[in-house]
Amino acid sequence: MAGHSKWSQIKRKKGANDKKRSAMYSKHIRAIGAAVRSGGGGDPAGNLSLKNAIAAAKTDTVPIDNIENAVKRALGAEAGAAEFKEVTYEGYGPGGTAIFIEALTDNVNRTVADIRAVFNKRGGSLGTSGSVAWQFEKKGVLLLRDTAEAVQEIAIENGAEDIQESEEGLEISTGPADLYAVQEALSGAGYEIENAALTMIPNVLVTVEGDDVRKLLVIIDALEELDDVQNVYSNADMPEDEEEE
Template identity: 85%
Template sequence: MAGHSKWSQIKRKKGANDKKRSAMYSKHIRAIQAAVRSGGSGDPAGNLSLKNAIAAAKTDTVPVDNIEGAIKRALGAEAGAAEFKEVTYEGYGPGGTAIFIEALTDNVNRTVADIRAVFNKRGGALGNSGSVAWQFEKKGVLLVRDASETVQELAIEHGAEDIQESEDGLEISTAPNDLYPVQDALVGGGFAVESAQITMIATNTVAVSGDDVRKLLTVIDALEELDDVQNVYSNADLPDEDDE
């Protein structure tokens, strides 16, 4: 979620227990299959949605065999198979934070009911369409462990909009269409890219402290556990000790 370092998000997901990791893999498989069906192609070179879904899956260490199997199953899906729709929801969390949710569902009524229940039980509120979306923008984000000037110059030359240094390396932000050109340039230059994916970035953040930190993380965890929810973003700026 925004407010967290992207490095911290990856560490958190990689450290998930087996049950959570299995659920996370299932969500990626669903996203890959939906991208294949909506894009009409199992080739990521000609299907940007699929390319993004595969990149996200690899970032969360989904095995290549699982990814390839999902694509094959989607290409061979029979008529009448469940069709998943991309939907977004917006809400408010503890500490005055904004929450933006991306879901993939075959039953919108079920999904909105589940999301509303999480907010109602854990101190948040489901908002109307457009209530908080304006506080986020879609960006490409790459994580590179090499923080050298050469990497930064190469990234900027090929479209990087912003570069942030952390103890783990560089977080490079791009316009969505420039994500893969920057990635290709870095890989072509011999630099390893830890991850590259399209995400939502908060345009402004809200500092959260005290008990609101625990409450907010509880809301986000509960939303992420819902089968239909793919991604949860917040504009929370959390204390360093809660980054992981």
């Protein structure tokens, strides 16, 4: 999720129960397999989509063995095996918030029906293609606890576009193609990265407070629980204390 504190997202992931963590791992494995079968092959050096998928999986603590096995299975997939297609959906939540959804599916009709049902049952609405996508921009984002100048220098030298410092650490933004290079440079220099992933950054935030915070998070949680949904983003700016509550 994007649009509010990305550090809050880290806390949510780390606090996930075993069932949710297993589902998160499965989504990463599916993304890795789709990246391999997209035509880029199983070598991350020559497959940017695979590089980014593996980077995201690692920061969500997917075991290395699981990642390697996912690549091998995708390379050895038999003819006729399910082909997953990347699709996006757009909708609206409480307070006029925009919601952007990325999915990987082998059955588009099933996926759109499941997503529409979530919106309809929880007070949101599914929009048409292009209705909210213009409010977001794809970026690479890295989070680090270390705020040393050396970290910022390495990030800038390797393609970082913007660096924001907060009480919790650094938030580094990159172009989509530069995420992996910045991550590798920082890791190679011995810095621990809390999270690294491609994400959709909202251009303008919409303030959400009170009961609308709960309603929005209920919609987002329900969408994230769908097997076909990979990522859910919003342009909501919500008080962190209300979000945690």
